[in-house]
Amino acid sequence: MSFTSDGDKTVVVPSAHYMSVDGKAEKYWVDLPEHNHELGKLRRNRNHGDILEIAQLNNLISSVIKKEAPTYDLVLMNTKPIDTSNRLRLSIHSPVTLDAYDTEGNHTGKICPPTSDFCYVEENILNSSYLEFGEGKYINLPEDQMSKVKLQGIDVGTFTYESEKVLPDGTSTISSFVDIPVTTQTQAEITLNSNTQILELKLDVTGDGITDFTLTPSATFDPITYLKIMKVTIDSLDLNKGQIRAFDNRVDNIIKLIQKGRIDKAKLKAEKFKIALKKKLSKPDPKHPKPKKLSKTDAQLLLDMLNKLLDNIS
Incomplete structure (x- = not known):
């Protein structure tokens, strides 16, 4: 995505000046950032839709119609404004x-x-x-x-x-x-x-x-930070302490293998974790769900996180 600040949020300056006849047409610039600064606490960011609310532009139009010399200031110029800000x-x-x-x-x-x-x-x-x-x-x-x-x-x-x-x-x-x-x-x-x-x-x-x-x-991509965030996510799930501990241990083992540079082993551990989650997803929904048990929604969440991990580590 490419952006430019050289325009009014709709028309860029090169397009606005394209109608110049043989390069001899008069060119004017309205410094919108300067105008908006002058509005102060009114917090109105003038752009293409309300550009005619700017007094200096209306004065310019009036001067051109009357064939009078325009009055220039910090907002209306006949040279391109210089933007010195980041x-x-x-x-x-x-x-x-x-x-x-x-x-x-x-x-x-x-x-x-x-x-x-x-x-x-x-x-x-x-x-x-x-x-x-x-x-x-x-x-x-x-x-x-x-x-x-x-x-x-x-x-x-x-x-x-x-x-x-x-x-x-x-x-x-x-x-x-x-x-x-x-x-x-x-x-x-x-x-x-x-x-x-x-x-x-x-x-x-x-x-x-x-x-x-x-x-x-x-x-x-930082796989260690990613997995640590995954652990905090697991700890926040409505599960019994034993299941949380088991899932945390799986994640810790993957972290240790990555830290040792044993990426293939880490991937294998992640795949085994995925198999356990897919097994949960393949089972029919119980008629009377037990509290503190892994839901299919949470299983899918963890599965998606593991898939993203495997897509990024090599």
Whole structure:
């Protein structure tokens, strides 16, 4: 996915200037970020849909009609504005919500009220935007406006989060958290560590408000962290202590084999774990389910996690 800040969220500048006749037509620029800054606490991010609400643009149109010289300022220019700020492009590809907040608590993201069948997008962070394409969710905002990002699991799977820092010259660096297990209980918060200046992801696996893991960015899959998260997930299931202990031991054995570099043996252990789970799934549902026993839903959850593990280790 490619983004540009050179436009009004609908029309990019090269397209807007395409009608230039022999390169001689007058060209003007409206600096939307500057205009939005001037609006201050009104928190209105002007874009293509309401660009005619900008007084300087209306004055320009009036001047052109009257054949008068336009009045230029920090918003209306006859040269391209120079953007000296860094921007962040946040993205996530998974069954997870993506919400950003600034230091004042202003929010950019999608809101789905529980009492309604409809969702809407909120873009209250200054000069921010929110987009969705399939399972991909994207937030663009100035670096100095970002305080924290919150994630909430909405299904079972894994998520990959990327934060791309784009400098004024167009160069960029990317920080990633790759293939982190997620369930509907999963919550996460991403902030910048003030001491190290490195992003941190605080992961609450069970949604109880307690941070289970604090992760740093990595562009590659980490099977050990993945399995440790899987263990916390197992511990949160409504099972008897003996079954939890047995499942935890299976995961611990896989971890030890990976740490020793015995990947083939680790895969074999994971496959045996899968066989036990598939056996549970193949049985008919009991008429009177016993409490503290593995349900088919939980068995499928663990099976999906093992499949993802096997897809990523080699």
